[in-house]
Amino acid sequence: MAVTITMPKLGLTMTEGTVSSWSKKAGDPVSEGDVLFVVSTDKLTYEVKAECDGILASVLVAEGDDAPVAATVAIIAEPGEDPASLAESAPAPAPSKTADKDEPIETTSPAASSIQESDRGGKKVVVIGGGPGGYVCAIKLAQLGASVTVVEKERMGGTCLNWGCIPTKVLVHTAELYHETINGSDLGLIVKDASVDWAALMTRKTGVVDQLVGGVEGLMVANGIDVVYGEASFVSSRSLKIGNDTLEFDAAVVATGSETVIPPIPGVDLPGIVTSKEALSFDSVPKSMTVVGGGVIGMEFACVYATLGTKVTVVEMLDTVLPPIDREISAIARASMEALGVKFYTSSKVTGFTDKGGKIATSVETPDVPISVESEKVLMSVGRKASTASLNLENAGIRHDRGKITVDRFMATSVPGIYAIGDCCSPIQLAHVASAEGEIAAENVMGESKAMDYKTVPSCVYTMPELASVGLTEAEAVKRGHSIKIGRFPLSANGKSLIMKGYDGLIKFVVDDRYDEILGVHIVGPRATDLIVEGALALRLEATVDEVVTTIHAHPTVGEALAEAALAVNGKAIHMPPS
Template identity: 35%
Template sequence: MVKDLVVIGGGPGGCAAALRAAGLGAKVTLIEREQLGGTCLNRGCIPTKALYKSAQVIRTMREASHFGISLSGYELDFPAVQARKLKIVLQLRSGMEQMLRNAGIQVVTGNGRLIDRHTVAVTAPEGGVEKIKGSWILLAAGSEDAGLTVPGADLSGVLTTKDILEIKQIPSQLVIIGAGVVGIELAGIFEAFGSRVTVLEVLPRILPSMDQDIGKRLAVLLKKKGIRIETGVQIQRIRRNKNGLSVLTAGKQGEEEFPAEVVLTAAGRKVNIEGLNLAEAGVACEHNRIPVDDSYATSVSGIFAVGDVIGGKMLAHTALAEGKAAVESMFGIAAAVKKQAIPSCVFAFQEAAAVGLTEQEASDRKIPLLVGSYPLTNNAKALTMGENDGFLKVVADAESKKILGVHILGSQATELIQAGTMAVELELSAGDIERVMQAHPTFGESFLEAVLRLEPK
């Protein structure tokens, strides 16, 4: 069987690449060992956001009295919450399957591994092996939970993010190891569902990849909601006792023990490259990732790679954009993904979102800076919604006035960041933003207000 393009991995990057190639007239085979949609659709972004919405409804009911509404009570039907989540996942997966069929893309179930620059061997679930040849091969195998290597990490009740999304009942005490995006999102969700939540982080602050002001303020808000957060702690071991599990740590307060019914490990991800047969096919691998050039070509002509396997920001929309760009490069179409314009979103309580350089990153690069910040306490829409905790911060070049970064904490942050992403991608200046009329009353006005407050740092 000979194809124009053979894709290994049916997540956002692989599917986007397959659809773009088919749209350009290529014959495409897509190989996926599990379900189409990858981690994002099946074990990550989408199921988490479905649970987040249920948690958000609970929070709204908790705060109903602030809006002059009295409730006699409510009850969490967790099986119904999980059923709703599954329905959404299945609907989206079905839609993806239909798009691939309509595009004439052949989908093969199995584990794909490289034989040479034009050949992939696919081992089917029942054990049979099929060889598929292609003019180009694209590696988009994604990543999985890195897990923990500390003693006790294999105990029953120590769950990965994949595991906890399938949990049958709400744990009374949940200890989350890792205060990155996934850990912080699930902390808010399970606190709303009724768990007593503790978050443990080895680094000095939560959300270490985001602007420091976001991490500092969000930590305060989460603690006010009853979530315990301990930073700068090393995980020593997990052990079982008569009351359940406990996590033992060492940190600035000395040794501490945190009891738990369930422990969630959310301390990072590792790329899925072990089964790709890279060395035998001659594809270079450095620091557990596949290095690529600006067109996403690997060290072997005809073999490309995108998404989590190449490192960088492990986000679904990053992989999607890279998959499209890689295929366009194959066809000689100029394509690029501006790494500095990749937005990041955190569905916490409050939401956080960011794009571009943080204030610290810009300072480290010796860029003369203008920084403007606008608190949501002064935003009319935020006040009417009872969502006035947070701010919008803009970082700009003091000489060119170009917007270098936008950082948001507050309600609708994950929607507001789209405007910031456009500003960074299109290299808009403060003056460009000032010329755009903002509707009133909206959260979006905060972007303009932050720009108007730009000052030298």
């Protein structure tokens, strides 16, 4: 049976759209998911895709012509149907409402220069930055009745979706599967000549990113949010300049994120020295790589590339890698990475880089003697800084410390009506923190008085094995004056972890000795980044270990080890001999 393709409704006020281009012509075969045509309105462009396989039997609206919302634009014939007969019986094409076919179509594509004023009522709020902080804030603002415009200089989704969290985890997932495959003999899994198709992996990474970015763009449309592409800078405390245009607002939220810090080390501009952004898109898997910095980003890339066969060396100035993580947990992770072949130099400093004809020599001062490490690539991963240089904060009177915007616990800046969220101001540079701050800021913009609470922020590290943490580490709890008890449960004693080869995993509870209140939960092992949610909820509810213990945990799961670790706080673990 034939399927009609209609003009979609892409916003609350949309009544018609223009077919700006066709990707298929009448008679062409189409597959589910193929782009059929592109719709343009005065606020956006949108790709309409086929929802089934078949033949494009009839095109009813030509390129450049308009059609009302819900009008039939095309007909797809199912396999076996006669496209010619369907075309003959199709309704007449919708009349064109375009006054001048040569008149340019205004869009909110990156090339667009004009800013469309929202035709909705409500408080006019501009959100600068479309990352996980900005787009969540924008949606919350729209839900609360604001007229919202998002200004994004590159792509919706920001660093996280495009060049950070999401594409990195695509590589991590494939690396994990590859590692399981080539080491699967004890699982009864034999795969001869297993290999990674790097080009296919890059294509998959791009596909996942594009799907999620498209989803965010769709959420903007669904919530009636205007999106303007360009770089914003403040003209005053109530107006922005984007390109040659000016945008006035009643309130603003700065959500411009962060960028990689590049320290002034001699030779740091040599070819082959990259940031995490470039490390996601190498032409091929490098034979060797030096990672400068032992933080989360550096360790995730170290694991990925070491698993794929790269000889990886890590140089870290501190005496430990992953310094925010509980020392006991990070030590287990380091040992696992060393088993992958990663070489560590801690308490060491990079002093320079030299071109060695196809390789880069990294000069390192170690606690013993100076050394030189040669590698094909060098990943600079020493931290990130607020990305605010182009905003001209001074024009709005916004207080900042070397670019990092100063905010209070309500996410308010020094200027009434202007807020900031995410990496450009936050004490914790994590995507989920930016999202939470975005919701807080949105509510306060609209007249509430909500404060941000960082007590329950979980940290997740996608190394192999995974690490996750929430609340105080053992050292932090002692430093704050708590008398503490520790509960540990090794995942080697957990059935599901044993099945998953999580032999070295550990769950650790840090608990106040007086009240048995849970102060921190720390996990290394399979599914750690999923399990930490229970720890975050426990801190949110100020739970005691007894409340975790008396919650029935499903079997067989890794999660039941949380209950065992809680029992271990008072020496009552069931599946572990008494100490």
